[in-house]
Amino acid sequence: GAVVSQHPSWVICKSGTSVKIECRSLDFQATTMFWYRQFPKQSLMLMATSNEGSKATYEQGVEKDKFLINHASLTLSTLTVTSAHPEDSSFYICSARTGVLFSTDTQYFGPGTRLTVL
Amino acid sequence: KNQVEQSPQSLIILEGKNCTLQCNYTVSPFSNLRWYKQDTGRGPVSLTIMTFSENTKSNGRYTATLDADTKQSSLHITASQLSDSASYICVVSALPASGGSYIPTFGRGTSLIVHP
Numbered sequence: 001g002a003v004v005s006q007h008p009s010w011v012i013c014k015s016g017t018s019v020k021i022e023c024r025s026l027d028f029q030a031t032t033m034f035w036y037r038q039f040p041k042q043s044l045m046l047m048a049t050s051n052e053g054s055k056a057t058y059e060q061g062v063e064k065d066k067f068l069i070n071h072a073s074l075t076l077s078t079l080t081v082t083s084a085h086p087e088d089s090s091f092y093i094c095s096a097r098t099g100v101l102f103s104t105d106t107q108y109f110g111p112g113t114r115l116t117v118l
Numbered sequence: 119k120n121q122v123e124q125s126p127q128s129l130i131i132l133e134g135k136n137c138t139l140q141c142n143y144t145v146s147p148f149s150n151l152r153w154y155k156q157d158t159g160r161g162p163v164s165l166t167i168m169t170f171s172e173n174t175k176s177n178g179r180y181t182a183t184l185d186a187d188t189k190q191s192s193l194h195i196t197a198s199q200l201s202d203s204a205s206y207i208c209v210v211s212a213l214p215a216s217g218g219s220y221i222p223t224f225g226r227g228t229s230l231i232v233h234p
Binding site for chain 1: 154159160161162163164167207222224225226227229
């Protein structure tokens, strides 16, 4: 149980285009989903937290107009990298939190999406 | 500022040997500490979780310890296998006394390579 999927697994795009990454909780409802970015040999960096039906909360330094997050349902969140540039090339990982808010801290991570911007 | 420091940054061992990874943290107010295993190009997978009152937690060949007084944790891997080659990440969560959601702080991870 508690499986989180991401699609696509990897994507290569041209500079200036937009890329959408999907994150789905397959067998549970996730009221909160998180988006992380990870550069080579670095730890995960939290980009934003999204609660179903409300606007995402972005971490300091993360441009909300560039990284659009939509959490329209309890099982799906999307991250759209708009006007992507080579410096946006990274490994993007989502996680979903199960359980009632405050009562548990269990995050289940997706397999990640490798984005390469040429 | 909440911080999680892991050591060593990287480690190479021979198959069958044991190893211990360290995690020191300054996270307040402490709620729980998790160890994750992240294979290259994959998302992290939880190995253990410990709260303030737990000193040790095992998951197969993985044993995590926690000393809440010194704010240190270790992950011990026994009889290492080639499949243990991965990055091991220590994550310490705080739960603000004023309310709100858990706030996780990630360590940078220890890269473990197990050679045959």
